Structures are given as structure tokens and as C-alpha cells.
Amino acid sequence: MRFAKKGFSLLLIVVMVLVAACSGGNGGNSDPEPTTPPTQTESNDNNGGEKVNEESPKEEPVADGKWEMDFDLGGRTIKFLHQSDPYRNETPEQLYMRDVKVPELEKKHNVKIENIVETRGNMFENLASSVLAGEPMGDAVYIDTRWGFPGWITGKIIEPIDQYVDLNGPAGAVFDPLLKGFATIDNHVYAYHAPKVDFIGLVYNRTMLQEHGIKDLHEYVKEGNWTWDTFREIVTKVTNTQAGIYGYGGTALYSGNNFIASNGGNYVDYEAKKEMMSDPRTIEATAFMQEMLPYSLINEINNESMKTHFNAGEMMMASASVADAASLRETGAVDFGFVHFPVGPSGDIPRTMSTPPQMWSIPVGVEDPEKVLYLLYKMYELPEDMIIPEDYFGQNNLEKIFAYEEDIAEAKQLMNSANYVLSYSEFVPGWNVYEFLNQILLEGTAPATVAESQRQLMQTGLDEAFKK
Structure with missing residues (x-):
């Protein structure tokens, strides 16, 4: 088993065992819920059935190499479970996502997007049982990775993202390369995070x-x-x-x-x-x-x-x-x-x-995982006039900090x-x-x-x- 260069794990076969393993204090190391779109390089974090599609989805990348897909979800509701309100600070970026990007995606793909705030405790305690009951509590969940690696993987609670999305193509560019490795077990990627500043x-x-x-x-x-x-x-x-x-x-x-x-x-x-x-x-x-x-x-x-x-x-x-x-x-x-x-x-x-980052995962049993992940990525995407150019990754944040x-x-x-x-x-x-x-x-x-x-x-x- 390859835990890539940097690996994760945490067992969730018996919930009480997991609670005991994870209930100790975190020493102030909890990462905040992402508030920044993946396309913006800021230090803010953000960013069942068992059938697996063995083929990568057919995507039509545009000329500039960005990840683009065209589909109609027939009015389906997609639920993204957050640990805190993604609009809580009402920054220009958050308001753009709420007032412009989400409505735009809903119209283009005939879908209803719900950004739901779920308590960490409820998500931790109920995700596995909801998947095992065949009714995943969300289409994408922002989890503390220590909750479920490798237990939610070996227990078939979260999906291998790379079996639905070609990570060697345009889609792969939206993944943080370090955290992509961190989320890899048995050569499959189980979680997503946009590039972030971390040290x-x-x-x-x-x-x-x-x-x-x-x-x-x-x-x-x-x-x-x-x-x-x-x-x-x-x-x-x-x-x-x-x-x-x-x-x-x-x-x-x-x-x-x-x-x-x-x-x-x-x-x-x-x-x-x-x-x-x-x-x-x-x-x-x-x-x-x-x-x-x-x-x-x-x-x-x-x-x-x-x-x-x-x-x-x-x-x-x-x-x-x-x-x-x-x-x-x-x-x-x-x-x-x-x-x-x-x-x-x-x-x-x-x-x-x-320390263990928080990342987005797709529960087993969710339909069209590649479309769900695409909507999540696009929801945080900013227009060029809202992105501050950088000479190197993380420049805007590092120059604010140091x-x-x-x-x-x-x-x-x-x-x-x-x-x-x-x-x-x-x-x-x-x-x-x-x-x-x-x-x-x-x-x-x-x-x-x-x-x-x-x-x-x-x-x-x-x-x-x-x-x-």
C-alpha cells in the first residue's frame, strides 16, 4: 500500500473506537473551513453502492487547458456539507460565490446547489451510517481527514476520486500536489483540496x-x-x-x-x-x-x-x-x-x-462523483479581475504575513x-x-x-x- 509521500489514516469500523481515538484535544491544530476559492492562492483553507467506474469520464477541456464539463443534472439537488458557513465573512469572494457563481452553475447545469453547515460531531458520527444505509448525508463532505483514513476507505465509506476523474488531465491541476499525495492510498486518491499555503x-x-x-x-x-x-x-x-x-x-x-x-x-x-x-x-x-x-x-x-x-x-x-x-x-x-x-x-x-488537513471527499453511493467534484471546484472559481497575480505560489499571503x-x-x-x-x-x-x-x-x-x-x-x- 502506498500512502504516497505523505499518508493518512484513521479507522472507522467501530464508531466508539474511533471516538476514543479522536476525542483527545487537538492542541489548537484544527484547520478552519475553507473560505477562499481554489483558484485563489490564499492561506485560508479551501478551499452507498460499491460500483466504481473504471474509466475516466469523457471531458472536453477548453483551449487554455482548464477543467470544463458540460452536463445537465435534470434538476437534481447537490448538497455540499461544510463545517462552517462558506459565506460567513461576506468577503467579495464569498459574495461572488453566493450571488453569482452558484446561480450561474445552477442555471447552466440544471441543478440545485445547497451549501449546508453541519456540525463536526454530527458529520463524524453519522456519515458512515448514512452511507451504509444507502442514503449519504451529502454529495461532498468537508471532513477532518483524521476521521476516516484509512478506516472510511477500507470500510468503503468514501469514493476513490481518481477512478471517476482523470487526474492526469486538466482536472488534476486543481488538486494541491502535496495534499493529493497525502490523500493517496493503494494508488487511489480519496480526497480533494485546492492548492494552499501550509507550514x-x-x-x-x-x-x-x-x-x-x-x-x-x-x-x-x-x-x-x-x-x-x-x-x-x-x-x-x-x-x-x-x-x-x-x-x-x-x-x-x-x-x-x-x-x-x-x-x-x-x-x-x-x-x-x-x-x-x-x-x-x-x-x-x-x-x-x-x-x-x-x-x-x-x-x-x-x-x-x-x-x-x-x-x-x-x-x-x-x-x-x-x-x-x-x-x-x-x-x-x-x-x-x-x-x-x-x-x-x-x-x-x-x-x-x-497536521491532518480538512479535505473534501465523496461518499460512496453518490451519483456522478465527477460532476459533483466539478461543481465544487467551479463554485469557488473566481473571475480573473478578482485574482491578484503572483510571481510565485503563495506570494500574496506570504507578503502579508512576513x-x-x-x-x-x-x-x-x-x-x-x-x-x-x-x-x-x-x-x-x-x-x-x-x-x-x-x-x-x-x-x-x-x-x-x-x-x-x-x-x-x-x-x-x-x-x-x-x-x-
Whole structure:
């Protein structure tokens, strides 16, 4: 089984098992419902029967290579299930979709489009049962991918999109290449997302560095000396616990994910379907985090409290997502920079480990999956006069978030496939990443001991998820 370059999984064979596996806190890592059309490169996220059409649909791409289809759905109602109101902010783009694009598509294709807001809990609990009853609750559903990969795939709850849509043709260009790989199991693509800006790295307080006589972190990067040893020296020098100042801070999950990734490790190897907690690189990374605890503010930190501490000058460096960095820029309390996590002794290149994205999937039993996906894509499409030209993907957003060119260069690097690792931490039934990290970071248990005590639990979950 190929989980592509970046894989997913989560079992949903027994709902109660899934609830237990997924009900742990998310450390502030939930992605927002997409509000931006797929054709616009912004960082906002957005973006049964078992019969499968073995042939790609016959499409008629126009001269410029855009994905176009012509069909009549005979007055059918198509339901798109969102996790939040796609028109909630009434931005020009959202109003264009509501007032222009949806009516235009309804008239052209003789269809009624309903954009329905469904609670995450209801969608999670009822999608599988609705499909098994032969009445899918929506034609396309915006799911947390950790809910259903691979359980909703092995359980035939969601469709393989690529068996209905030729992803080597014009349709393939509308898929985010990284997330397309992430949504691939057994060489089939099960979810859709338009290209998006996504990464996690380190924001740092430039003023605090200067006050402590430390050169800018980009200088270490240029010298090839942005390593764990350098990180250790800096946080040791900056930390003053009596004054409530720490060299580093962030959520346990962001910290764990990215120090592990920076050392070439992970929690799971989905290619081999094997746990990686006991991998020497993972143990080395978690041991380093444990060593850095006296100089770090991690306990009880979530994404919001991280920003509060960082803006107050109580953290010199902090793990931050795209959304976190954008919020810090908007607040404007700190002159901050951005770099990748330092490369570990067993690592090779800068890496970022992102969290499970939300993506669009088509439930099994939905008629005409290719037409449903096409309508979804076109619904978010903007006219050229509403699209801001870019010299490179993500330029408009990165220039809004970062004030310095070197910060933008770091972010662009982390968005490359070679540097981008997706977290497999929340997809294993019966295993909880937060318990794993808490034992190491809060209880002080040796990483090798924790790995040894939990490795069989994780392996059992993997075997069950993939039906070994």
C-alpha cells in the first residue's frame, strides 16, 4: 500500500473506537473551513453502492487547458456539507460565490446547489451510517481527514476520486500536489483540496535576540550552523525563569512533531505500516525536547496562549503555523522573524511536519462523483479581475504575513514537497499522541521507555486499520 509521500489514516469500523481515538484535544491544530476559492492562492483553507467506474469520464477541456464539463443534472439537488458557513465573512469572494457563481452553475447545469453547515460531531458520527444505509448525508463532505483514513476507505465509506476523474488531465491541476499525495492510498486518491499555503516553523523575537547579543537566526541558517547545539546555546542564554522568560515555547504537538521531523523521524511509517516511536531518530528527538524543558514553555500551552506569551516577550522563539504567524503580524506587537526548526543530528534537510488537513471527499453511493467534484471546484472559481497575480505560489499571503524577504524564503522552502512531512500522529486507532508526548514532556518518563510501552499498542492499531 502506498500512502504516497505523505499518508493518512484513521479507522472507522467501530464508531466508539474511533471516538476514543479522536476525542483527545487537538492542541489548537484544527484547520478552519475553507473560505477562499481554489483558484485563489490564499492561506485560508479551501478551499452507498460499491460500483466504481473504471474509466475516466469523457471531458472536453477548453483551449487554455482548464477543467470544463458540460452536463445537465435534470434538476437534481447537490448538497455540499461544510463545517462552517462558506459565506460567513461576506468577503467579495464569498459574495461572488453566493450571488453569482452558484446561480450561474445552477442555471447552466440544471441543478440545485445547497451549501449546508453541519456540525463536526454530527458529520463524524453519522456519515458512515448514512452511507451504509444507502442514503449519504451529502454529495461532498468537508471532513477532518483524521476521521476516516484509512478506516472510511477500507470500510468503503468514501469514493476513490481518481477512478471517476482523470487526474492526469486538466482536472488534476486543481488538486494541491502535496495534499493529493497525502490523500493517496493503494494508488487511489480519496480526497480533494485546492492548492494552499501550509507550514509550521519557528517565529522569533528579533528585539530579544539583539538585547541578548545574539545574531539573527538567519545568519546561523546561512552558515549551515542552525543545529540543535546552536538552539541549545540560545535558549540557555535567553531563559530567565524567575522573570518568566523562556528561550522557546509552543504546543506539545507542534513541538513534538517538528523536532521529530527535523531529525528524520516520525510516529508511523505508512509505507511499511510500522510504528516509528521506537525508531532511534524519534527517540533522539524526544530526548532532546526533554533536555530543553527547563528552557521551554510547553506545559498547558495552546496556540492562543502561545501568541499571548510571545507577544508579551515571554518566549524568544515559538512554534507557529501559517495562521499563527498571520495573527502575530496582524497584532504587530513583536518584530518577529521566521526560520525552520533546527536540523537534528540524524536529520538531513529542514523539514516541517503539518497536521491532518480538512479535505473534501465523496461518499460512496453518490451519483456522478465527477460532476459533483466539478461543481465544487467551479463554485469557488473566481473571475480573473478578482485574482491578484503572483510571481510565485503563495506570494500574496506570504507578503502579508512576513515583513522580511528571508522569512518568506524560509516559508517557501518548507512548502516544497521534499521538506514537507505530514503528521501521522492522530490516525492510529487506540493510540493517543497526546498521551505519548505528555508522558515524555510532563511526566518526565524516558522516551525509550514510553516508546517500548506503547509500540505494540500502536502496531496493533495499524494492523487493524490496514486489515493485515
